[in-house]
Amino acid sequence: MTxxxxxxxxxxxxxxxxxxxxxxxxxxxxxxxxxxxxSVVFFHERPLDPDALAAGLARALDxxxxxxxxxxxxxxxxxxxxxxxxxxxxxxxGVPFTxxxxxxxxxxxxxxxxxxxxxxxxxxxxxEARREPLPLLTVRLNRLTDGTCALGVSWHHAVGDMQTFxxxxxxxxxxTEGADLPEPVRxxxxxxxxxxxxxxxxxxxxxxxxxxxxESAELRRAVATAGLANRTVQIWFSPAExxxxxxxxxxxxxxxxxTNDALCAHLLHVLREVDGAGDEEQTLxxxxxxxxxxxxxDTTLGNLLxxxxxxxxxxxxxxxxxxxxxxxxxEFTEKHLSIxxxxxxxxxxxxDRVTACVPVGFDPARRxxxxxxxxxxxLQDLPLAxxxxxxxxxxxxxxxxxxSWLVEGPRGEGHLYTLVLPARTAARLxxxxxxxxxxxxxxDPGPAVAPRKLL
Numbered sequence: 001m002t003x004x005x006x007x008x009x010x011x012x013x014x015x016x017x018x019x020x021x022x023x024x025x026x027x028x029x030x031x032x033x034x035x036x037x038x039s040v041v042f043f044h045e046r047p048l049d050p051d052a053l054a055a056g057l058a059r060a061l062d063x064x065x066x067x068x069x070x071x072x073x074x075x076x077x078x079x080x081x082x083x084x085x086x087x088x089x090x091x092x093x094g095v096p097f098t099x100x101x102x103x104x105x106x107x108x109x110x111x112x113x114x115x116x117x118x119x120x121x122x123x124x125x126x127x128e129a130r131r132e133p134l135p136l137l138t139v140r141l142n143r144l145t146d147g148t149c150a151l152g153v154s155w156h157h158a159v160g161d162m163q164t165f166x167x168x169x170x171x172x173x174x175x176t177e178g179a180d181l182p183e184p185v186r187x188x189x190x191x192x193x194x195x196x197x198x199x200x201x202x203x204x205x206x207x208x209x210x211x212x213x214x215e216s217a218e219l220r221r222a223v224a225t226a227g228l229a230n231r232t233v234q235i236w237f238s239p240a241e242x243x244x245x246x247x248x249x250x251x252x253x254x255x256x257x258x259t260n261d262a263l264c265a266h267l268l269h270v271l272r273e274v275d276g277a278g279d280e281e282q283t284l285x286x287x288x289x290x291x292x293x294x295x296x297x298d299t300t301l302g303n304l305l306x307x308x309x310x311x312x313x314x315x316x317x318x319x320x321x322x323x324x325x326x327x328x329x330x331e332f333t334e335k336h337l338s339i340x341x342x343x344x345x346x347x348x349x350x351x352d353r354v355t356a357c358v359p360v361g362f363d364p365a366r367r368x369x370x371x372x373x374x375x376x377x378x379l380q381d382l383p384l385a386x387x388x389x390x391x392x393x394x395x396x397x398x399x400x401x402x403x404s405w406l407v408e409g410p411r412g413e414g415h416l417y418t419l420v421l422p423a424r425t426a427a428r429l430x431x432x433x434x435x436x437x438x439x440x441x442x443x444d445p446g447p448a449v450a451p452r453k454l455l
Contacts, residue, residue, distance in 0.1 A: 009101055013094040014057050014139070020065025020090025023072070026158055027190035028342060029303040031086050031354050032208070033157035034071070037124040037397050038165065041113065042151040042379075042389040043106060043449070050099045050141050052385040053151075056176035057095065057139065063171050064184055065090035066159050066301060067137040071129050084352070086130070086158060095137045098122060102142040102150070106390075109142065109150045110451035113393045113418070114232040121152030121395045129156055137168075151384070152395065161303045163289055166377040173382040185300040194304075194339060197294040202337040206345035207307055208357045215365075216356070222364055226399040231426035234393070235417040235436060235455040236409050236447050237263065244439035252319035257326050260286075263406065263415060264371050265322035268312050270435045271369065271421075274428040279314045285361030285370040286310070286325070293333055307361050308336050309368075364401045373406045380412045391449055394418050410448040430455060 026034070061068040069090040102119065104112065112118040122138040129136060136156040143149050155165055167182060174181045187193035211219060222229075237245070246262040268284050271277075290304040291297065308328045312321055328336060346354055361370060380392050391410040396418070404419040421429065429436070436455060447454070 009099050011096050011098040012054065014054050014061065014068075014097045015092050015094040016058055016062035016065060016068055017092070018062070019092045020069065021186075022090065022188060024066060024088040024090065024186065025189040025191065026086040026088065027194055027302060028346065028351075028354060029305060029339070030158045030190065032357065032359065033303055034086055034130055035127045035355075036157040037126040037154050038157055038162070039121045039123050039152065039154040039395040039397050040165075041109075041118070041120050041393050041395050042153070042384070043110065043391040043393075044149045044151065044387050045106065045390045045449075046387050047143060047147060047149050048141060048151065048385045048387060050097075052176055053139075053141065054097050056172050056385065057097065059175040060168060060172040061092070061095065063181060064168050064301075065092060066186070067155060067168055068092050068095055069136060070133045071136065071156070071158060073130055088136070088159065093133065094135070095139060096122065096135055098138075098140045100140065100142055102144055104142075104144055105146045106144055106148040106150075106449060107452065109144055109148075110391065110393070110449065111453060113395060113451065114234060114453065116227040116232075116396060116399050118152075118395055120150050121154050123395075123397050124154045124156050126156050126158075151389075154395075154397075157303065160301050161289075161305050162372070162374050162377065163291065163298065163304070164301050166379060167299050167301070169379055169382055173384055176385050177383055182299050185297050187302075190302050193302075194294075197296060198339055199333070199337070202333075202340045203335050204341055205338060206341040207309075207338040207360050208342050208345050209360050210349050210353065210357050218365065219358065223398060223400065226401070229422060230399045230401045230420050231423050232396050232399060232418060232420050233426050233429055233455060234451060234453070235419070236414055236450065237417070237437075238409075238414045238440065238444045238447075240444050241437065241440045242415055248439065249319040249322045252317070253323035255323055255326065257322050258329075259415070260373050260375075260406070261322040261325045261329075263417070264325060265318040267371070267404075267417065267419075268321070268369055269318040270432065271425070271429070272312065273435055274432050275367070275425050277314075277367075281314065282312045283361075283363070283366065283368045284310050284312060284325070285359075285368055287370070287372050288329075288332060288336070290337075290339075293337065306332070306337055306339070307359070308332065309361050362400075367402055369402045369404065371404050371406060375406060375408055375415070380408055391416075396420055410450065414447065
């Protein structure tokens with residue numbers, strides 16, 4: 001760890017103090033996500049000691065040096081980092097750690113999570129990090145006016161998915177609390193690691209596509225105008241409300257459904273109603289953690305993600321759709337696993353065109369809804385510098401439409417759903433509380449803490 005800021009405001013660079021075991025060659029799945037940052041905020045009702053946080057982070061980076069490294073692209077003569085193999089150099093370049101006084105109360109800080117630039121996170125500059133030696137992780141401790149704080153963290157998606165980030169937080173917590181450290185599982189070549197675990201055949205349909213020039217231009221426009229064209233809304237479902245919804249859908253479907261099945265079906269149904277989908281088919285994309293599917297430990301680093309894409313056809317009831325989603329989860333390996341198909345597709349179009357490809361599940365023009373479930377990672381149970389967070393939320397970065405995240409609610413109670421929508425659809429959703437909450441009872445307690453605009 002370098003710098004001498006102690007508890008003063010400013011930025012220091014946190015390092016492990018030694019480089020990692022060597023460079024890591026990213027898998028194709030990492031490369032596909034290498035223009036994306038992921039940002040989150042932990043809210044604490046008490047102040048956190050920045051020195052204890054920084055010291056714990058330095059120890060955690062020694063265990064997970066990928067987060068303190070830098071990206072490098074080989075075999076790319078264009079100079080734009082657009083093709084060639086992508087590597088993470090675990091050189092201990094370090095992590096910027098900022099301490100700042102923010103002019104908000106805890107409630108006001110929670111309100112800011114629906115803004116494109118909340119000011120609570122220093123978003124990683126993901127695309128530039130492929131061309132310049134920029135940080136792959138940033139930390140910002142915001143000291144709020146009522147004695148609370150908001151800890152904003154952003155990381156480069158090429159380093160890993162949410163499971164990888166959760167491992168960092170568990171390690172960081174263990175380092176500040178003196179607990180046992182989890183053991184990360186890394187591979188110097190992530191594609192080789194995957195190849196050894198994948199079945200010989202998968203579903204046969206790639207989850208990638210190469211847009212034509214017109215669609216590519218439209219996608220670029222969607223990204224460029226995202227902050228103006230879209231709005232973020234947050235919805236909270238109480239534990240009792242969620243249980244009633246799940247029980248009702250399970251009874252109608254005649255089979256046991258998960259909470260995720262019920263909520264995903266309910267949310268897509270509500271969006272179709274407020275958006276006037278009518279006779280149009282609409283697709284839900286649900287990312288799937290491949291670690292258990294492939295028999296890899298939960299502590300395996302990287303972007304080990306597949307996806308289920310399930311059409312919602314006109315006339316389908318939410319309960320029936322929830323049952324279809326449950327079946328898709330059960331049949332994932334045979335009908336939805338697509339990594340080998342992705343590799344065959346890239347062999348056909350040329351691996352150097354990987355950055356021109358997009359996931360099939362990302363299709364905002366057709367209102368394809370992506371729901372990333374970040375529940376059951378235990379993040380709200382992990383103390384940092386002696387204190388557990390009271391709330392946790394994703395922080396939208398690019399505000400791409402029809403993207404969403406499901407996490408546990410404040411104090412781990414209920415579910416907090418964060419959703420980015422076109423502005424008109426978001427406005428309609430805000431006026432539809434009866435559609436959103438048919439299973440909410442007047443006697444249900446509210447969340448422990450909440451933004452004022454929570455639906």
